[in-house]
Amino acid sequence: xxxxxxxxxxxxxxxxxxxxxxxxxxxxxxxxxxxxxxxxxxxxxxxxxxxxxxxxxxxxxxxxxxxxxxxxxxxxxxxxxxxxxxxxxxxxxxxxxxxxxxxxxxxxxxxxxxxxxxxxxxxxxxxxxxxxxxxxxxxxxxxxxxxxxxxxxxxxxxxxxxxxxxxxxxxxxxxxxxxxxxxxxxxx
Numbered sequence: 001x002x003x004x005x006x007x008x009x010x011x012x013x014x015x016x017x018x019x020x021x022x023x024x025x026x027x028x029x030x031x032x033x034x035x036x037x038x039x040x041x042x043x044x045x046x047x048x049x050x051x052x053x054x055x056x057x058x059x060x061x062x063x064x065x066x067x068x069x070x071x072x073x074x075x076x077x078x079x080x081x082x083x084x085x086x087x088x089x090x091x092x093x094x095x096x097x098x099x100x101x102x103x104x105x106x107x108x109x110x111x112x113x114x115x116x117x118x119x120x121x122x123x124x125x126x127x128x129x130x131x132x133x134x135x136x137x138x139x140x141x142x143x144x145x146x147x148x149x150x151x152x153x154x155x156x157x158x159x160x161x162x163x164x165x166x167x168x169x170x171x172x173x174x175x176x177x178x179x180x181x182x183x184x185x186x187x188x
Contacts, residue, residue, distance in 0.1 A: 016110045024108040032104035039096055048091065052078045056094040060135045073139070080135075085143045087135075093153075095131030098161050099124055105169045119172040126168055130161055 019027070042048045053075070061075035064082075073082040080086040102123045106116050134157045142149045 018110050019108070028104045028108040030104075031107040032100050035100040035103060036097065039100070043091065049077065051096065052089055052091065052094050056131070056135070057089050060089075060132055060139070063132060063136050064139055067136070080139055082143075087139050087142050089135065093135070095127050095161070098127050098131070098165055101162070102127060102165055102169060109173055111173065115172075119169075123165065123168055123172070127161070127165060130164055134161065 018024070039048075057078055057080060058075045061073045061080055064071060064073045064080070071082050071084075073080050073086065075081075078089045080089070103120060106120050106123070111119075138149065138153055138157070141152055
């Protein structure tokens with residue numbers, strides 16, 4: 001086969017067809033279910049304590065102490081403890097469900113692997129940062145206006161997280177479709 005490099009690229013660089021909607025839905029649900037059930041199986045384990053305590057609560061305490069050193073908040077396991085009140089971070093407040101949704105979304109769409117992995121990496125970092133902002137905000141709200149805590153914790157915060165991550169995923173998927181379109185042939 002005598003094929004030029006340009007012919008090879010045009011043959012192999014074609015955008016792949018998207019999955020049928022039922023396949024994407026099944027992939028999304030399967031990946032999300034597997035991740036969620038696997039994490040639920042870790043309930044009470046050292047892994048769960050690492051995720052909630054070390055990866056979630058400790059950075060939140062550091063941010064709070066950076067913003068307001070006079071609060072003198074301490075991270076103790078899953079608790080942000082400070083004179084004048086603190087909060088307890090329970091399973092579900094650490095942002096893993098949103099991360100699992102992001103992973104399941106990226107598993108359910110067709111895109112090049114490098115693009116998928118970079119999108120997941122940046123997306124997980126985005127979820128982590130947004131959840132840290134949410135926890136820090138909840139800490140301050142609980143101390144200053146406890147009547148708003150349940151509304152922000154149970155409704156507003158989760159909706160904002162889901163919307164931000166959905167917008168990010170749609171942007172990344174749309175940008176991926178732009179990047180995989182073959183170049184139009186040049187007219188000489």
